[in-house]
Amino acid sequence: MADNPAEPSKSALKKAEKQAKQAAEKAAKAAKQAALPLVGGKKADDIIGMTVSKADNFSAWYQEVVLKAEMVEYYNEISGFFILRPASMFVWNTIRKWFQEQIETLDVEEASFPSLLSSKSLEKEKEHVEGFAPELAWVTKAGDKDLENPVALRPTSEAIMYPYYSKWIRSHRDLPLRLNQWNSVVRWESKQTTPFLRAREFLWQEGHTAHLTEELAGEEVLQILEFYAGVYEQLLAVPVVRGRKTEKEKFAGGYYTTTVEGYIPSNGRGVQGGTSHCLGQNFSKMYDVKVEDPTPKEGEKAGHIHVWQNSWGLSTRVIGVMVMIHGDDKGLVLPPRVSKLQVIMVPVGINKSTSKEDKEKHYDEMQTFKNTLKKVGVRADYDTRDGYTPAWKFNDWELKGVPLRLEYGPKDAAKSVVSFARRDTGEKGTIEIASLTTEIPALLEKIQSDMYNKAEASFRSHRINITNWDEVVPALDARNVVLIPHCLAEKCEDKIKDLTTGNQEEAAGPADAKAPSMGMKSLCIPFEQPEGIEKGTTKCLNPECGALAEKWCMFGRSY
Structure with a gap:
């Protein structure tokens, strides 16, 4: 079926492959130019020390520091893929060991599922897959033979795991079921790739759990979020803001999403650090994951209820955030x-x-x-x-x-x-x-x-509470993120992005040249809410909205 993203036609696949190849070549060329400036007639790659100033050209500085500090190497065979060298793997394995110890206190068990998923399995969760469809990498051949049914490399594992949750969960006594796996996923980014921050393959952990009630699922969501905050604050010396994503920015197909959000001082951008999602009963209904109600109402026959599910993930993006925040003109600075x-x-x-x-x-x-x-x-x-x-x-x-x-x-x-x-x-x-x-x-x-x-002092000083719309863009241009009274409506978010998109010339470097003109998006609704919003009185700050504000929402230009 040509209109089904899970079953691409041959022509569509050929077109997608061509577009991906063109995008890859463009990204590789741009990355090479950014990473290898000329200094005194020599390529920077030929000079042992740093050649680019963090303040003058942040993007090129970042590319240079992760290469010269021996964190990564470009995988020249395929654009957008990177080799993680021992220094990076030590950071990741330290995180893995610490996080594994934390989740074991919640009786989370380790598992491993296959890396390929069929087009048939994707059909069940069209809303969820829609966001990943442009990034799916399809396997269409085995040897010299075309596969009758193409398979995709997992961008995430819901479609692989949940049919087996339905098989394994037979009674409320089987709950909670808590599994986590450490693996890699592939998302065929069309944008310019950047080591750690945006790669076509990356390492992560993904936890998938099932619970009897919404309350039990919600409790775990916040426990995991605090563990993610611990990774940043206790291990990487990186401050984060804990909060909830707006409906527009939440995990596709989920009930609600909580997040830890970081901040990059050099360009004033926000960066999503890790997310803990309550999926509600959406996926359990898709995959028929249900149990008999252990507490039916008096006089009623026990029926079946669909379980409440969570998923949560943290990736090697954390390493890039750490490098960007702490590094200087001499190179890497490691906690x-x-x-x-x-x-x-x-x-x-x-x-x-x-x-x-x-x-x-x-x-x-x-x-x-x-x-x-x-x-x-x-x-x-x-x-x-x-x-x-x-x-x-x-x-x-x-x-x-x-x-x-x-x-x-x-x-x-x-x-x-x-x-x-x-x-x-x-x-x-x-x-x-x-x-x-x-x-x-x-x-x-x-x-x-x-x-x-x-x-932490830098992040605090660059989180600005604003109640005057005219101050928003100047605050963004001064490399801040902003907290504004907001109605939380999706259409209003779209309008805010349009209203804050401009053509300013100031930039942090060639790859960031569009950053100052980039429209801002919602980062999260912070759990730590400032005072000042009066229910029924305070208006949404968007001058074209007119609705009442629900919460202070943190907006910013972001990765």
């Missing part, structure tokens, strides 16, 4: 809790006149420091690469974002101290060798908290 290497020790004062015996003794002392720190849980190493000056090594480790550098030379040894330099602030000082096991862990925790406090 200690997610840094593969927390402390790097660099020997100084070792030169050609240093005897072999003294050099070996010096290195042995650094090995002892490493072992000592390892015993108290500090991930440390030392850099004894020959042929590189200490200054070169300092720059190299700063580029990679290691939170703390220790310098140790003969003069330090004579005083029984090590010198330190913080990556986040550049602060320097000395620590007595006898105090390493207490001072270093304490300093790492201070770095972690200071990084969060700095980012």
